[in-house]
Amino acid sequence: xxxxxxxxxxxxxxxxxxxxxxxxxxxxxxxxxxxxxxxxxxxxxxxxxxxxxxxxxxxxxxxxxxxxxxxxxxxxxxxxxxxxxxxxxxxxxxxxxxxxxxxxxxxxxxxxxxxxxxxxxxxxxxxxxxxxxxxxxxxxxxxxxxxxxxxxxxxxxxxxxxxxxxxxxxxxxxxxxxxxxxxxxxxxxxxxxxxxxxxxxxxxxxxxxxxxxxxxxxxxxxxxxxxxxxxxxxxxxxxxxxxxxxxxxxxxxxxxxxxxxxxxxxxxxxxxxxxxxxxxxxxxxxxxxxxxxxxxxxxxxxxxxxxxxxxxxxxxxxxxxxxxxxxxxxxxxxxxxxxxxxxxxxxxxxxxxxxxxxxxxxxxxxxxxxxxxxxxxxxxxxxxxxxxxxxxxxxxxxxxxxxxxxxxxxxxxxxxxxxxxxxxxxxxxxxxxxxxxxxxxxxxxxxxxxxxxxxxxxx
Amino acid sequence: xxxxxxxxxxxxxxxxxxxxxxxxxxxxxxxxxxxxxxxxxxxxxxxxxxxxxxxxxxxxxxxxxxxxxxxxxxxxxxxxxxxxxxxxxxxxxxxxxxxxxxxxxxxxxxxxxxxxxxxxxxxxxxxxxxxxxxxxxxxxxxxxxxxxxxxxxxxxxxxxxxxxxxxxxxxxxxxxxxxxxxxxxxxxxxxxxxxxxxxxxxxxxxxxxxxxxxxxxxxxxxxxxxxxxxxxxxxxxxxxxxxxxxxxxxxxxxxxxxxxxxxxxxxxxxxxxxxxxxxxxxxxxxxxxxxxxxxxxxxxxxxxxxxxxxxxxxxxxxxxxxxxxxxxxxxxxxxxxxxxxxxxxxxxxxxxxxxxxxxxxxxxxxxxxxxxxxxxxxxxxxxxxxxxxxxxxxxxxxxxxxxxxxxxxxxxxxxxxxxxxxxxxxxxxxxxxxxxxxxxxxxxxxxxxxxxxxxxxxx
Numbered sequence: 001x002x003x004x005x006x007x008x009x010x011x012x013x014x015x016x017x018x019x020x021x022x023x024x025x026x027x028x029x030x031x032x033x034x035x036x037x038x039x040x041x042x043x044x045x046x047x048x049x050x051x052x053x054x055x056x057x058x059x060x061x062x063x064x065x066x067x068x069x070x071x072x073x074x075x076x077x078x079x080x081x082x083x084x085x086x087x088x089x090x091x092x093x094x095x096x097x098x099x100x101x102x103x104x105x106x107x108x109x110x111x112x113x114x115x116x117x118x119x120x121x122x123x124x125x126x127x128x129x130x131x132x133x134x135x136x137x138x139x140x141x142x143x144x145x146x147x148x149x150x151x152x153x154x155x156x157x158x159x160x161x162x163x164x165x166x167x168x169x170x171x172x173x174x175x176x177x178x179x180x181x182x183x184x185x186x187x188x189x190x191x192x193x194x195x196x197x198x199x200x201x202x203x204x205x206x207x208x209x210x211x212x213x214x215x216x217x218x219x220x221x222x223x224x225x226x227x228x229x230x231x232x233x234x235x236x237x238x239x240x241x242x243x244x245x246x247x248x249x250x251x252x253x254x255x256x257x258x259x260x261x262x263x264x265x266x267x268x269x270x271x272x273x274x275x276x277x278x279x280x281x282x283x284x285x286x287x288x289x290x291x292x293x294x295x296x297x298x299x300x301x302x303x304x305x306x307x308x309x310x311x312x313x314x315x316x317x318x319x320x321x322x323x324x325x326x327x328x329x330x331x332x333x334x335x336x337x338x339x340x341x342x343x344x345x346x347x348x349x350x351x352x353x354x355x356x357x358x359x360x361x362x363x364x365x366x367x368x369x370x371x372x373x374x375x376x377x378x379x380x381x382x383x384x385x386x387x388x389x390x391x392x393x394x395x396x397x398x399x400x401x402x403x404x405x406x407x408x409x410x411x412x413x414x415x416x417x418x419x420x421x422x423x424x425x426x427x428x429x430x431x432x433x434x435x436x437x438x439x440x441x442x443x444x445x446x447x448x449x450x451x452x453x454x455x456x457x458x459x
Numbered sequence: 460x461x462x463x464x465x466x467x468x469x470x471x472x473x474x475x476x477x478x479x480x481x482x483x484x485x486x487x488x489x490x491x492x493x494x495x496x497x498x499x500x501x502x503x504x505x506x507x508x509x510x511x512x513x514x515x516x517x518x519x520x521x522x523x524x525x526x527x528x529x530x531x532x533x534x535x536x537x538x539x540x541x542x543x544x545x546x547x548x549x550x551x552x553x554x555x556x557x558x559x560x561x562x563x564x565x566x567x568x569x570x571x572x573x574x575x576x577x578x579x580x581x582x583x584x585x586x587x588x589x590x591x592x593x594x595x596x597x598x599x600x601x602x603x604x605x606x607x608x609x610x611x612x613x614x615x616x617x618x619x620x621x622x623x624x625x626x627x628x629x630x631x632x633x634x635x636x637x638x639x640x641x642x643x644x645x646x647x648x649x650x651x652x653x654x655x656x657x658x659x660x661x662x663x664x665x666x667x668x669x670x671x672x673x674x675x676x677x678x679x680x681x682x683x684x685x686x687x688x689x690x691x692x693x694x695x696x697x698x699x700x701x702x703x704x705x706x707x708x709x710x711x712x713x714x715x716x717x718x719x720x721x722x723x724x725x726x727x728x729x730x731x732x733x734x735x736x737x738x739x740x741x742x743x744x745x746x747x748x749x750x751x752x753x754x755x756x757x758x759x760x761x762x763x764x765x766x767x768x769x770x771x772x773x774x775x776x777x778x779x780x781x782x783x784x785x786x787x788x789x790x791x792x793x794x795x796x797x798x799x800x801x802x803x804x805x806x807x808x809x810x811x812x813x814x815x816x817x818x819x820x821x822x823x824x825x826x827x828x829x830x831x832x833x834x835x836x837x838x839x840x841x842x843x844x845x846x847x848x849x850x851x852x853x854x855x856x857x858x859x860x861x862x863x864x865x866x867x868x869x870x871x872x873x874x875x876x877x878x879x880x881x882x883x884x885x886x887x888x889x890x891x892x893x894x895x896x897x898x899x900x901x902x903x904x905x906x907x908x909x910x911x912x913x914x915x916x917x918x
Contacts, residue, residue, distance in 0.1 A: 099804075183834045183869075185874070288744060416644050
């Protein structure tokens with residue numbers, strides 16, 4: 001990018017909100033998974049109008065623009081793989097309105113998700129999507145990737161809580177989608193097209209979010225068992241018996257092993273798998289569901305059930321769950337972290353497959369995650385300095401995807417495709433479907449300037 | 460269309476499933492709202508492959524194809540306004556699978572919605588979307604229009620229960636969208652693009668539907684009041700007090716008047732408005748919500764609350780509610796029936812506006828409908844043989860839309876735009892947004908052969 005273009009960007013956002021210093025560029029060249037090339041410039045707009053003017057400039061001079069929030073993504077969605085400008089939306093971090101009566105929030109994309117949750121709570125409301133990075137990640141990033149999280153089994157994911165958007169198109173045009181109302185069928189549903197588009201179709205500059213009444217009670221249970229198969233089978237059983245936990249997390253023996261130190265009390269010896277389960281709602285409904293759950297489990301002596309006596313104890317359990325991902329690096333220096341999703345009745349098959357594959361390829365593979373919605377995090381641990389292990393890891397990833405698709409699953413439950421999984425897209429989508437998606441990309445971004453090089457396999 | 464084309468259509472579907480007899484054509488020239496021109500041919504495919512071959516033929520010879528199910532739509536979506544072929548999908552009426560474990564159904568588009576509900580119930584599950592025409596309308600039509608219904612306040616609308624599709628594009632290509640899993644972010648969300656596209660982007664040939672566990676209990680309440688304003692205000696109050704009814708229907712004095720005959724017991728004299736409210740869930744949770752509701756209402760002496768003692772009594776109340784729409788014709792021979800939606804806290808303003816407008820224009824205007832989600836059915840009654848009334852009716856419709864938009868509402872909550880509201884689209888959507896939607900139409904249907912003349916205002 002020529003200096004003249006940098007000056008024009010500075011003129012739009014103010015010179016202190018536009019940088020080309022190498023140390024700054026470096027900070028915007030990686031995400032939660034990996035590091036990529038440096039951008040040529042990083043620009044921090046503060047308004048929809050500035051975003052629009054930047055895109056007009058990018059259209060006129062055909063430089064790539066990569067929008068991002070906190071960069072906590074897991075598939076390379078925010079990396080400037082084709083150079084150009086990174087557009088950081090964290091200055092647009094205003095919560096513009098909490099409409100208590102209609103249970104709606106209007107917010108800018110740079111709002112940190114936990115900040116919206118905090119603000120909603122003040123009004124007796126809550127915003128359910130809760131990706132692991134909730135304290136850092138932004139609403140815009142969540143919407144771009146359609147982030148999930150722990151509570152999706154009961155409440156759904158980001159797309160279920162975004163009912164309207166303001167979007168700047170690659171041309172700089174500003175459109176609005178959706179409504180402030182629960183129902184709305186005026187024209188095509190563009191909201192869902194932009195939610196989960198991984199920043200490739202438009203830049204979200206305002207979001208209308210649904211909120212829910214804050215649940216008044218909460219109970220946490222730890223269910224341990226010496227049988228992995230029994231535990232993974234229990235997931236569908238619970239959900240088919242009128243118990244709908246707000247979280248239903250599973251961890252295998254390896255995952256338990258690395259986080260036992262975080263637990264106040266280690267699980268019983270010979271534990272092969274754990275379910276961590278939380279109920280929420282009104283006091284009475286939680287009491288009722290809790291009783292139903294305990295009755296159900298009483299008829300299954302293979303499970304040991306422990307109910308957290310206090311909120312502190314529950315917090316310790318969740319701390320253990322959240323520590324799995326970082327703690328995996330105690331096993332090996334590198335990992336391939338996948339977030340496949342399968343119909344939940346097929347979880348036992350998926351987990352058994354992973355165990356068998358790990359043995360065959362001589363790899364450590366751990367499985368844990370959002371069992372309630374079938375979204376299992378498969379972590380393939382390895383040391384990339386060993387070419388043999390790296391090859392085995394890639395082979396494991398390929399086999400995992402193929403098996404997942406064969407049992408009705410999907411490549412990604414919540415992380416997106418980005419650059420990490422683009423070459424596997426044809427495993428799941430037929431050529432006509434990929435052509436349709438590429439047609440949409442071409443329609444909105446004919447110059448291919450907005451977050452190029454993502455989702456679709458290289459030609 | 461030349462006889463040669465008709466023969467080719469007959470060759471695809473079999474001659475008895477393709478008709479040009481005038482009496483048959485007539486049957487496919489109207490919907491729930493109005494009558495349009497006759498199609499040139501009506502064709503009844505029985506498989507995705509036949510649908511694909513018909514579209515290939517249509518592409519090659521550029522004749523319009525209008526897909527439809529039962530034709531119960533309210534905005535002209537299924538009318539062949541540009542001639543050509545009507546494609547009736549009612550032969551594709553197989554429920555292919557009920558997956559009890561994962562709470563999913565796979566069905567063809569011609570399945571009658573009530574039939575899916577019945578089948579799901581056998582497995583202890585239910586399919587919540589319940590448009591008034593549930594006993595006649597089809598899943599494909601519901602998906603095309605994103606049909607709503609009475610239970611949307613708690614459960615959402617059709618789009619919330621369709622997680623995957625098979626679609627035949629205008630070119631005849633077959634694509635699949637979405638997943639069988641709760642979570643899935645592989646590529647763009649095309650499912651939502653086709654749900655609610657009013658049959659203009661592709662023909663849905665298979666649907667993956669989410670099901671929920673069947674609620675075990677249900678209670679029905681009738682809340683009457685002498686104050687219209689108090690009643691419409693109560694809607695948001697209920698929902699902000701941890702009571703989430705599965706239906707929360709409202710009717711004004713005029714609506715009550717025309718259906719009193721259907722009620723076992725008429726409402727108290729001087730009743731200005733009614734709320735009809737149903738709770739569902741487990742026995743305990745219904746008991747709990749019921750108590751909370753009754754406590755809330757106890758502090759508002761302006762309301763008279765009556766709880767239906769038996770299922771039969773509840774059924775009578777619902778019969779009264781469902782009879783409003785047909786019974787309106789006892790008032791006047793014609794009506795303009797709109798389904799605007801507003802944020803629910805704005806319902807009192809909308810209803811007051813309608814009352815005032817009716818007085819000013821000397822029209823009978825009644826309001827009733829899905830208060831819980833702000834989707835109010837405004838029926839403007841008139842005698843079209845009187846040009847004066849017809850003019851006043853059109854004026855009322857225009858004023859209604861303008862006011863709705865001004866308070867954050869939308870032109871259509873659940874009926875779609877079709878031909879009925881296309882000229883008002885620019886009231887709600889800015890030119891760039893309409894351009895984006897037209898671009899999508901052009902992308903999927905470059906020859907403009909699939910359900911042409913819908914949604915967008917004529918150039």
